[in-house]
Amino acid sequence: MEEREISQAVIRRLPRYYRYLGELLEHGVERISSNDLSRRMKVTASQIRQDLNNFGGFGQQGYGYNVKYLYTEIGKILGLEEDHRMIIIGAGNLGQALANYAAFEKRGFILKGIFDVNPRLAGMTIRGVPVRMIEELGEFVKDNEVEIAALTIPKDKAIEVAEFLVVNGVRAIWNFAxxxxxxxxxxxxxxxxxxxSLMQLSYKINRFNKEHKK
Amino acid sequence: MEEREISQAVIRRLPRYYRYLGELLEHGVERISSNDLSRRMKVTASQIRQDLNNFGGFGQQGYGYNVKYLYTEIGKILGLEEDHRMIIIGAGNLGQALANYAAFEKRGFILKGIFDVNPRLAGMTIRGVPVRMIEELGEFVKDNEVEIAALTIPKDKAIEVAEFLVVNGVRAIWNFAxxxxxxxxxxxxxxxxxxxSLMQLSYKINRFNKEHKK
Structure with a gap:
């Protein structure tokens, strides 16, 4: 299927569709109308139809959506049917939180390695994956054909490390720096x-306060 | 100053302006043209002018922006000049990562408490803030007039806890569930x-792969 250029907003909504459809599947729901999906997701039904039309539709007039089919197809669009070899740079709390999140693996994000500069973390394992020292990074990335690197390191190191990763073949950076x-x-x-994200939250609090003082 | 309804996209960009201006300040830069700012931020100069015009401008023709002034004003718009009393629910890796992030405090997000259900974490402190048991939550939130709660707990508990927080006066939820x-x-x-976020990343990898196979 030929796809048009998809807007950022649609791309941001797709994982949410995927999440809702996954929950429906878990609850044994086999099909759902765009109106029902709309009510659950608090998105207009026409928005849903429009979003899915970017990828060729998937709905049948008067039948609604086949949940399993739609879930699978959106998964394909999101690239979740292929495995993605991932590493995490930075074994601090945030890096460990990501490493411990087993659901990523279920979606095809396979954690191959965790790296840190702190020698005290050497030999530690997280979900069976050992923490390695940053000196091994270049070789490891090449040998393991790592596709994605999550960066959970301070900002003054992040740029340099990201460039090093790219030189060694990493194609995508999940950047927390x-x-x-x-x-x-x-x-x-x-x-x-x-x-x-936290500033956006405080912006909204601030707006609310102003509006309700007037 | 009366403010118009500001779009989500602008709100998303404001913290980024704030970050760049903060870095300029750290480097002793006193003023900057919208063209210079544009080059650094990889946003068009007209986008910058348009975004800032939402809040009344701040620029002077031929002079550019006064960095300190603009930084301060955007800080005010973002609600960063007031303190926000915050708690974290969930003292796992992610909760600890948030609690350890001292820069939040600098922006006025004051961590008042951390809560968990796991009795083994009781008495632990993170940056001097003790981990408390979830049973104390309601009273604590009221006594301390907590404004923001960060939720880093599993999804099946999150809805219930969020509702409980709101009943007890919490006005904003930073939701990681x-x-x-x-x-x-x-x-x-x-x-x-x-x-x-990770699915958006894999979507982009998938798109890239398709486009470059053709």
Whole structure:
């Protein structure tokens, strides 16, 4: 199927569809109308139809969506049917939180290694994956054909490490460092800036306070 | 100053402006043109002007932006000049990562307490803040006038706990649980769904692969 250019907003909603459909599947629901899905997800039914039309539809007039089929197809669009070889750089609390999250594995994100600079962490394992020293990074990435690296290290190290990873063949960075990475165009970067998320929250509190004082 | 309704996209960009301006300040830069800022941030200069015009501008023709002033003003818009009393529910790796992140405190997010159900964590402290048992939650939240709660607990507990928090006066939830919370309209929710972020990353890898096979 030929796909058009998909907007960022649609891409942001797809994983949420996937999550809801997964929950429906778990509850044994076999099909669902766009109206029902709309009510659950608090998105308009026309929004749902429009979003899914980007990928060719999937619905049948008067029947609704086949949950299993739609779940599988969205999974394919999200690239979840293939395995992705992943490493985590930074074995601090955040790195450990990611490493411990077994659900990633279920989605095909296979944790191959965890790296840190702290020699006291050497030999520690998280879900069976040993923490390695950062000196081994280049060789490991090449030998294991690592595709994704999650960066949970301080911002002053992140740029350098990210460039090193890319030189050694890593194609996608899941960036938790509080900085932009400015990597070559072909490298895929997904940022999770927690402090920015918290600021958005306080922005909304601030707005609310102002509106309700007036 | 009267403010118009600001779009989500602008709100998402504001913390990033704030971050860049903070870095400029650290480097002793006193003023910057929208063109310079544009080059650094990889946003068009007209986008920057347009975004800041939502809040009344701040620029002077031919002078550019006063970095300190703009930083302070954006901080005010983001609600960072007031203190926000925060707790974390869930003292696992992710909760600990958040608790250890001292930069939040600098921005006015004051960590008042950390809660967990696991009695083995009772008495542990993180940056001087003790981990308390979840039974104390209701009273603590009221006594300390907690404004923000970060939820880093499994999804099957999150909805119930969030509702309990709201009943006890919490006004904003920073939600890391993999579920939507469906709280009353006046409650502010900021979601950080890490698995959805990772799916967006794999979507982009998948797209890239398809485009480059053709």
């Amino acid at each position: 509080h900085t932009d990475l400015n990597l070559p165009e072909h490298v895929i970067v997904e940022n999770v800036h927690l402090s920015e | 993999h579920t939507d919370l469906n709280l009353p309209e006046h409650v502010i929710v900021e979601n950080v769904h890490l698995s959805e």
